[in-house]
Amino acid sequence: MMALNRKDLLGLRGMTRAELEEILSTAEDMKSILLSDTKKASYLQGKSVVMLFYENSTRTRFSFEFAAKYLGAHTASVAVSSSSVAKGESLIDTGKTLQSMGVDVIVLRHPMSGAPHLLAKHVSASVINAGDGINEHPTQALLDMFTIRQKKGTLEGVKVAIIGDILHSRVARSNVWGLTTMGAEVRVAGPTTLMPPDIEKMGAKVFYRVEEAIKGADVVMGLRLQRERQQKGLLPSLREYTHLFGITQERMRLAKADALIMHPGPVNRGVEISSDLVDGEHSVINEQVTNGVAIRMALLYLLTRRNRDAVH
Amino acid sequence: MLCIKNGMVVDGISDVPYKADILIDKGKVIDIRENIEDAAEEVIDAAGKWVLPGLVDAHCHLREPGFEYKEDISSGTRSAAAGGFTSVACMANTNPVVDNGAMVNYIKSMAMVKGVVKVYPIAAVTKGQQGQELTEMRELKEAGAVALSDDGKPIMNPHLMKLALQYAKGLDMLIISHCEDLSLVGDGLMNEGYMSTVLGLKGITRAAEEVMVARDIILAEVLDAPIHIAHVSTKGSVELIRQAKRRGVKVTCETAPHYFSATDAWVDGYDTNAKVNPPLRTDEDVAAIKQGLKDGTIDIIATDHAPHHRDDKEVEYSLAANGISGFETAFSLAYTHLVETGVLSIQELVHKMSKGPADILKIDAGTIEIGKPADIIVVDLHRTYTVDVSKFYSKGKNSPFHGCTLKGKVMHTIVDGKVIMKNEKIIV
Ligand SMILES: [Zn+2]
Ligand SMILES: [Zn+2]
Numbered sequence: 165m166m167a168l169n170r171k172d173l174l175g176l177r178g179m180t181r182a183e184l185e186e187i188l189s190t191a192e193d194m195k196s197i198l199l200s201d202t203k204k205a206s207y208l209q210g211k212s213v214v215m216l217f218y219e220n221s222t223r224t225r226f227s228f229e230f231a232a233k234y235l236g237a238h239t240a241s242v243a244v245s246s247s248s249v250a251k252g253e254s255l256i257d258t259g260k261t262l263q264s265m266g267v268d269v270i271v272l273r274h275p276m277s278g279a280p281h282l283l284a285k286h287v288s289a290s291v292i293n294a295g296d297g298i299n300e301h302p303t304q305a306l307l308d309m310f311t312i313r314q315k316k317g318t319l320e321g322v323k324v325a326i327i328g329d330i331l332h333s334r335v336a337r338s339n340v341w342g343l344t345t346m347g348a349e350v351r352v353a354g355p356t357t358l359m360p361p362d363i364e365k366m367g368a369k370v371f372y373r374v375e376e377a378i379k380g381a382d383v384v385m386g387l388r389l390q391r392e393r394q395q396k397g398l399l400p401s402l403r404e405y406t407h408l409f410g411i412t413q414e415r416m417r418l419a420k421a422d423a424l425i426m427h428p429g430p431v432n433r434g435v436e437i438s439s440d441l442v443d444g445e446h447s448v449i450n451e452q453v454t455n456g457v458a459i460r461m462a463l464l465y466l467l468t469r470r471n472r473d474a475v476h
Numbered sequence: 477m478l479c480i481k482n483g484m485v486v487d488g489i490s491d492v493p494y495k496a497d498i499l500i501d502k503g504k505v506i507d508i509r510e511n512i513e514d515a516a517e518e519v520i521d522a523a524g525k526w527v528l529p530g531l532v533d534a535h536c537h538l539r540e541p542g543f544e545y546k547e548d549i550s551s552g553t554r555s556a557a558a559g560g561f562t563s564v565a566c567m568a569n570t571n572p573v574v575d576n577g578a579m580v581n582y583i584k585s586m587a588m589v590k591g592v593v594k595v596y597p598i599a600a601v602t603k604g605q606q607g608q609e610l611t612e613m614r615e616l617k618e619a620g621a622v623a624l625s626d627d628g629k630p631i632m633n634p635h636l637m638k639l640a641l642q643y644a645k646g647l648d649m650l651i652i653s654h655c656e657d658l659s660l661v662g663d664g665l666m667n668e669g670y671m672s673t674v675l676g677l678k679g680i681t682r683a684a685e686e687v688m689v690a691r692d693i694i695l696a697e698v699l700d701a702p703i704h705i706a707h708v709s710t711k712g713s714v715e716l717i718r719q720a721k722r723r724g725v726k727v728t729c730e731t732a733p734h735y736f737s738a739t740d741a742w743v744d745g746y747d748t749n750a751k752v753n754p755p756l757r758t759d760e761d762v763a764a765i766k767q768g769l770k771d772g773t774i775d776i777i778a779t780d781h782a783p784h785h786r787d788d789k790e791v792e793y794s795l796a797a798n799g800i801s802g803f804e805t806a807f808s809l810a811y812t813h814l815v816e817t818g819v820l821s822i823q824e825l826v827h828k829m830s831k832g833p834a835d836i837l838k839i840d841a842g843t844i845e846i847g848k849p850a851d852i853i854v855v856d857l858h859r860t861y862t863v864d865v866s867k868f869y870s871k872g873k874n875s876p877f878h879g880c881t882l883k884g885k886v887m888h889t890i891v892d893g894k895v896i897m898k899n900e901k902i903i904v
Contacts, residue, residue, distance in 0.1 A: 177674070255792060276793065276794040277676040277677050278793045282746060298676045361668060
């Protein structure tokens with residue numbers, strides 16, 4: 165079975181359940197390679213993977229780099245400061261240059277929504293979206309889905325509450341697309357000024373009271389709250405946010421007894437989620453990081469599979 | 477002499493179309509009747525086709541001077557002619573800005589030298605379109621500016637807008653307002669709604685347009701001064717203008733073809749050719765725009781032709797320039813979406829694209845009449861075709877309508893009795 169037959173991974177919007185299933189099950193195999201002593205496979209032998217990052221994200225970049233290296237690929241990283249985006253070499257030209265150097269996969273992190281889609285149109289190399297603007301962060305959502313499935317055994321009917329700045333969250337968008345496709349129930353909650361319009365049409369249930377969103381949930385996911393939201397007037401203060409939407413021990417009592425605590429990181433301890441929960445027994449935040457590498461190994465494997473099969 | 481034979485004529489005055497020949501000599505219409513047997517040197521056979529007044533565009537961007545890589549007066553007026561426009565009013569946001577008499581004269585003389593249709597400059601309301609000091613409106617008027625607008629930018633300061641309306645009223649000049657409250661737009665990139673949520677692009681609330689439409693209506697009402705609202709795109713704006721007209725406010729307005737032919741769903745795939753300001757809205761707005769055109773709330777259709785170079789569009793959506801290259805699809809879009817669907821009759825459409833805009837700008841155009849300049853087009857209303865931007869005469873190939881199948885095609889364009897386009901080919 166070969167459900168995933170794409171050049172690029174741009175987002176989870178429009179992906180089929182079969183495609184998502186294949187990524188998640190491939191990641192199971194990759195996780196065993198990752199947890200083995202040698203951490204070595206040769207699926208990407210002779211392939212080149214470049215991390216093209218227009219935004220700083222050490223954890224995502226390392227995660228992709230390790231994933232590519234464990235599979236035997238050559239890797240390189242290009243960091244471009246976002247201030248130079250407007251005046252510097254165009255994204256398309258940069259992509260074509262990398263391609264001329266023999267790059268097979270470009271992992272792109274970009275502050276503007278749709279940038280990976282633009283790049284993918286102009287290069288024959290595979291493009292993986294490692295986060296674009298406020299649009300999607302598909303590998304993060306996939307690792308979240310993988311983590312939930314490992315813990316709960318299924319995604320079907322699982323109730324996932326995503327709390328915080330939904331408007332600016334690419335993690336939330338990708339999770340809504342992916343989780344609803346897999347049959348989970350996604351609830352989103354946050355201040356009205358940080359809720360995108362008509363998100364319920366994407367399949368999520370919208371709550372403006374955090375208690376209602378958490379009630380009976382199997383998973384509670386916090387999102388990082390940027391301080392600049394307060395400066396832009398979207399929030400009166402972080403303190404008030406924490407008061408209204410902070411994920412606390414007390415509020416977690418409304419969730420199922422075995423509910424998981426998740427967060428894409430980095431965490432603002434005491435703002436969107438209390439410190440004791442981050443380090444508590446229900447937190448799977450560190451496991452999410454491990455699973456992130458497995459998911460990225462799976463994607464690198466699956467996206468380069470077509471070429472590999474064609475060559476041999 | 478030139479004779480256009482056997483066409484159905486919409487002359488812009490009569491209530492019903494009629495079959496007639498039109499005889500043209502020395503740039504003017506000299507006879508309109510059936511079976512003109514005069515031996516004209518040149519004959520255009522319009523049998524099965526419609527003969528209309530040349531279209532008048534009250535809002536376009538020709539980009540010269542300063543942005544000739546996007547468009548210039550030569551390419552822009554050829555594009556206009558290809559779209560059936562024989563008179564166009566071009567906005568002042570060039571570089572330098574058209575904010576003094578010399579610049580107005582410069583545009584007019586460049587149009588004389590290399591233009592193929594009539595060009596009427598619109599001059600800026602404020603010096604350098606900086607929104608600080610008023611331009612010398614008397615000088616601009618004497619030089620030939622047909623209206624005043626800072627289009628491309630709103631006049632954010634309500635006090636300055638009040639003074640502009642007041643001063644312009646004293647000179648009997650019309651101000652065209654680009655309504656967009658920039659503080660409400662913020663870093664928005666497309667219409668705020670389901671599609672902006674889906675695409676993860678910051679939304680622009682419709683209130684950004686409507687707040688300023690309301691402000692301008694109130695200012696015009698208080699001052700009893702005329703105002704023309706550019707590119708109306710939302711249901712709310714249509715309703716505000718409808719109510720204002722009922723109260724007798726001297727407000728006129730235009731919409732552009734893309735606001736009744738496309739929606740924000742067209743942005744999907746991050747298509748920068750669908751990036752335009754104001755942004756494409758929703759089905760509900762499209763319906764309201766059509767209703768506004770039908771009941772007369774929206775007086776005219778203007779193209780807001782905004783050509784751009786490939787380099788300005790083939791970039792990240794956030795960085796892409798706003799605008800659609802609109803001359804060459806305007807008539808077909810209007811015919812397909814308004815006449816074919818029964819929103820307007822062909823006469824009503826012709827009025828909204830010729831006599832209507834000519835009257836608002838007070839220019840002598842928009843009718844086919846004996847003794848008047850022969851600005852005439854011949855269109856084939858049965859002709860269905862697929863839009864191909866590579867065939868545009870405009871330098872700007874930026875159209876979201878590339879690949880769309882439309883009905884109604886401009887075949888011939890005549891300006892002052894001279895054939896500019898023959899059988900869809902510009903021949904000058
Ligand atoms: Zn404008
Ligand atoms: Zn304009």
